[in-house]
Amino acid sequence: MPPSLPSQRRLPLPCVRWFNFAGSRERFTHAVETSREWTLLGAESGKFQFAVHGAKPGICLPGEFVLCPPGKPLRRAMLEKTAFYNSFFSWKPAEPAQWAGKHSPRDTARLDSTLAWLRALQGEAAHPGVATWRDHLLSDLLNLCAFESQNPAALEANPPDRLMLKIAHHLQAGLRANEPLGAVALHFRISPFQLSRRFHAMFGVSPAAYRTRLRMKRARHLLIGTTWSVERIAAECGFENAFYFSRVFSREHTQPPSAYRKNANF
Numbered sequence: 001m002p003p004s005l006p007s008q009r010r011l012p013l014p015c016v017r018w019f020n021f022a023g024s025r026e027r028f029t030h031a032v033e034t035s036r037e038w039t040l041l042g043a044e045s046g047k048f049q050f051a052v053h054g055a056k057p058g059i060c061l062p063g064e065f066v067l068c069p070p071g072k073p074l075r076r077a078m079l080e081k082t083a084f085y086n087s088f089f090s091w092k093p094a095e096p097a098q099w100a101g102k103h104s105p106r107d108t109a110r111l112d113s114t115l116a117w118l119r120a121l122q123g124e125a126a127h128p129g130v131a132t133w134r135d136h137l138l139s140d141l142l143n144l145c146a147f148e149s150q151n152p153a154a155l156e157a158n159p160p161d162r163l164m165l166k167i168a169h170h171l172q173a174g175l176r177a178n179e180p181l182g183a184v185a186l187h188f189r190i191s192p193f194q195l196s197r198r199f200h201a202m203f204g205v206s207p208a209a210y211r212t213r214l215r216m217k218r219a220r221h222l223l224i225g226t227t228w229s230v231e232r233i234a235a236e237c238g239f240e241n242a243f244y245f246s247r248v249f250s251r252e253h254t255q256p257p258s259a260y261r262k263n264a265n266f
Contacts, residue, residue, distance in 0.1 A: 011143055014038070014091040016134045020122050024083040032075050037088045039068040040138075044115075046082025051075040055101030063111065064104045065141075069096045085115070085122075089138060103145045109165050109202070114140050116172060120221070163188060164202040167195070171211050175218060178238040181207050215239070216252050223261040230257050 017037060024045065033039065041050070042065030051057035053072040059079065060066055068074040093099055105111045114137050121134045167188055184207070185195040199207045215237040222233045234245035250256045255263070 011139065011146060012092050013135055014089045014138050014142065016087060016089040016131070016138050018089075019085070019087040019118050019134060019138070021085045021119050022083065024081050025078070026081055027078050028076055031077060032073050034071065034073045035068070035088055036070050038070060038091045039074055040085075040087040040089070041066045041068070041074065041076065042085050044083040044085060046078065046080045046084075048076050048078045048082050048084070050102070052100045054097055058102055060102055063108055064102055066102050067099050069100050072100065085118070087138065089135075091142075099142075105141070105144050106148055107144060107160065108162070109160055109168065110144055111141070112165065112169055161198055161202045163190070164199050167199065167207070168203065168210065171207065172214055175211070175215055175238045176236060178240070211238075212248065212252075216249065219245070219249060219257065220260070223257055224264045233257070 021044070028048075041048075041060070043060050043062050045062055047059055047061050049057070049059050050066050052066060052068045052074055054069075057075075065085075066074070066076075118134065118137050121130055121137075167184060170184065170187075181195065182192050185192045188195070190198075196206055199205075199210070203210055205213070219233055219237050222228055222236060226233075228236070230246065231242040234242045237245065239245035239248070246256050249260070253260055
């Protein structure tokens with residue numbers, strides 16, 4: 001991350017034209033790319049080297065991303081097989097040169113959550129609501145970097161529990177599987193008690209409540225964004241059957257899934 005990003009009370013909102021997640025690859029299609037818009041390039045796995053005009057060249061690892069201002073060449077080469085994401089967006093920060101180069105957010109829980117949402121909305125957005133939401137998600141990443149740059153000690157007193165971050169990602173990736181939490185604890189070689197205690201300390205909720213929250217978020221997205229049946233949505237979100245899904249959804253939202261869909265699309 002640059003040593004000091006400009007201090008701004010409120011960053012301008014970016015306008016995302018494209019956000020895409022690429023699978024694991026051996027090389028980039030182009031070794032050098034120059035865009036008329038801002039370019040973001042980040043690593044999910046593997047690593048790549050980069051050079052941006054006006055910034056220190058380096059190596060980008062998982063959990064990091066590179067920003068390149070408009071009109072500047074971005075040179076990159078994979079050092080090993082790498083899964084990456086990239087974006088093109090319009091943006092007008094007060095001091096664009098200070099944003100060029102690598103950014104390494106320390107709040108990896110926030111980063112993972114934001115990227116998960118961006119993955120669901122990747123590509124070219126046709127729906128105005130989706131486009132606006134995607135702009136705000138990218139804005140969240142940029143504001144996170146600015147905040148951490150201006151507050152370097154913000155996370156030092158309470159560093160994130162990286163094992164719990166891995167478990168949270170595991171729960172998110174396996175919503176359909178409905179894996180028992182005891183099996184999750186065994187998989188990560190900790191006791192169920194440790195899992196519950198450390199997870200609550202990290203996220204403020206139990207693992208079960210966290211997974212329910214993820215399922216409800218996924219269910220709301222599918223109810224509004226698809227014409228799938230309640231039965232199909234229940235299965236997609238990891239519920240045993242539509243009846244149990246409807247009961248949990250009604251408890252969380254004070255209305256059944258069918259009514260939520262009708263009211264949201266009214």
